[in-house]
Amino acid sequence: MGDKSGDESLETETLTASRLEAKPTSKTRQFVAAIVINIYAFSQGTVIGWLAPTVPLLMSDESPIGGKPLTHENVSWLGSLVCFGAILVIPVASFISNKYSRKMTGYLMALPLIPAWTMVILAQSQSMLYAARFIAGLGCGGGTVSIPQFVHEIAEDSIRGEVGTYIALFFNSGVLFTFIVGSYVSYKVLGYVSLAVTLIYLAAFTLIPESPHYLISIGNTAKARQSLEWLRGENNPDVEREIERMTKRARELDRKRSIRDIIKDLTSKGTIKGLIIGIGICANLQLSGVLAVLSYTVNIFKDAGVNMSPYAATIIIASIQIIATYASSVLVDRLGRRILLISSNSMIVVCLGILGGYFYLKQSLDVSGFSWVPLVALSLFVIVVAFGAGSLCFLIISEIFSENVRIVAQTTCLVCFWTLMFLVIKLFPTLVNMFGLHGCFWFYASCCGSAILFVYFFVPETKNRSLESILKELNGDKDTEEDNSKKNTNSSKLV
Structure with missing residues (x-):
């Protein structure tokens, strides 16, 4: 009896220790995942912030765009064409995210920023600069779909608010970064630096697992469990409860797939x-x-x-x-x-x-x-x-x-x-x-x-x-x- 009691006591202590050990790991990895996906938001900030430090140069006689100064009307289009591109891509981004996965959306929606910054660097005409800003808008619009959805699905309720505001924090950091860099470097160097930020995001995003919610929705419970264990910690007892809750919700959604519902x-x-x-x-x-x-x-x-x-x-x-x-x-x-x-x-x-x-x-x-x-x-x-x-x-x-x-x-x-x-x-x-x-x-x-x-x-x-x-x-x-x-x-x- 004594040995059995001792074994049970030891087992309880081990389980308690494993739970305590899992807690910091789970929160840390959720924060890491949120930071990585929000490097995308930082890239969005560089797109929006680019206008402020470059407008005086673009409107001067030393304009890098064919040496011809832009007017206030031209500048207003440089800002607003980003929005126009975003409006067009949002339905596409939403469809891809729900049909083909959150990770694929995170990659595909950021890719337009590569040709966009390349065109900004090489632009010799207003039309080429307009096209670059429109394409950049495709990347920015896709991010407003991908980032909040991904973060919402990987975070626990207790930290959802904090990591949910990272999109604004990183976006504003991208704006500041562009303001500072744009004040000290040339027009082309600013473009190269902004392009590098996008490449860093695409590389870092490969380290983050797929959203467990999406994996459950396609019936891949095993990979969903792996994703949750990475996010919450391998010894976290809440993983199975979350799997059950997500599975139940997915079944309810399957029952509501008719047009009438x-x-x-x-x-x-x-x-x-x-x-x-x-x-x-x-x-x-x-x-x-x-x-x-x-x-x-x-x-x-x-x-x-x-x-x-x-x-x-x-x-x-x-x-x-x-x-x-x-x-x-x-x-x-x-x-x-x-x-x-x-x-x-x-x-x-x-x-x-x-x-x-x-x-x-x-x-x-x-x-x-x-x-x-x-x-x-x-x-x-x-x-x-x-x-x-x-x-x-x-x-x-x-x-x-x-x-x-x-x-x-x-x-x-x-x-x-x-x-x-x-x-x-x-x-x-x-x-x-x-x-x-x-x-x-x-x-x-x-x-x-x-x-x-x-x-x-x-x-x-x-x-x-x-x-x-x-x-x-x-x-x-x-x-x-x-x-x-x-x-x-x-x-x-x-x-």
Whole structure:
């Protein structure tokens, strides 16, 4: 009896030790996988950030594009053609992802960035540069499908919020990287460096396993288990529970493959509410004007008469943005999505209101003594955008749709996202000519003011909640996990 008891004690201690050992391994590998896939987001940032440091050169007599300076209209197309390419590729990326695997999508969607940067380096005409930016848009649009989906499917609920904001963190890092490099190297060297980033991503992505969710969906349970063991740890007892849960969900999806079931799911209360939330969150980010501001930052500082190099000021702003985005990634699973969105939009209204006031007064008064105002206000603006509206958009979209409608719903949201980005970047110079910078800033401020009300009344809190719990709330079922938790707690107290 004593020996048996000792053996059981030893077995229990061994099992406990193996579980403790598995925990850090699982989290570490999930973070590593999220970082690798988000090198793709970094590449997207280099595409968007490329415009700001190169615009002054492209519009000068020393333009590398045939020696002919580009006009404001030409530059607006360089920014907006990226969006147009993204809009066209999103349905294709969604189809490939769900039909042929998440890994294949991660590779194929990034490949257009290689010819895009090659064409930028070799461009000798405006048409070739336009074509390069359009092709780059194909790579950027594919990333907005691939990155959030992959990260959502590999991460545990407890860290889903943090790794879900990495797309904004790495995107902003790519923008900053391009601002810094573009300020010190030649036009062609900047293209070579940006191309190298894409190649690094493609090489690193080979080290990450396929999404276990996709493997379960095609019936490959063995490989799904291997993928989960790599992500969670080989001795993690939660792996089998996750396999069972994913298998059950896959069977439910198989039973809902008819056109009638799909239409029913797409027109359900939860899906419609999710679409309203998803499109609203996309509109919140784009109509904050942040991408228009980032694309024309150097020109804005020149117009403001800031007493420092516009390039230096731009780098400072991009650096601050990264710090704020990182802070958001740390706090999102502690404070929650709603409070970050509401506080972010509130501060955006204040910052844009001050910027609008400065440029309005500049038309009739001498404000040279206050040239620090736009630098401070713009710095605060990018901080508060990154803190909420800019970092949570893709995370929330990945959390609010059931798997049987996710491909259609997320595609709809992402098409709206890039369409709005196209309009904001393309029309920004036109709006400035019509209403002045002050009018543009006040318009964006009013949009963010409306977003505060939208978040308060429509957006649910998804912090540390499972998909099932979130969908219950969207469908009007108040019996959420939190309610069940309270019931269980009260029951235990009564017992």
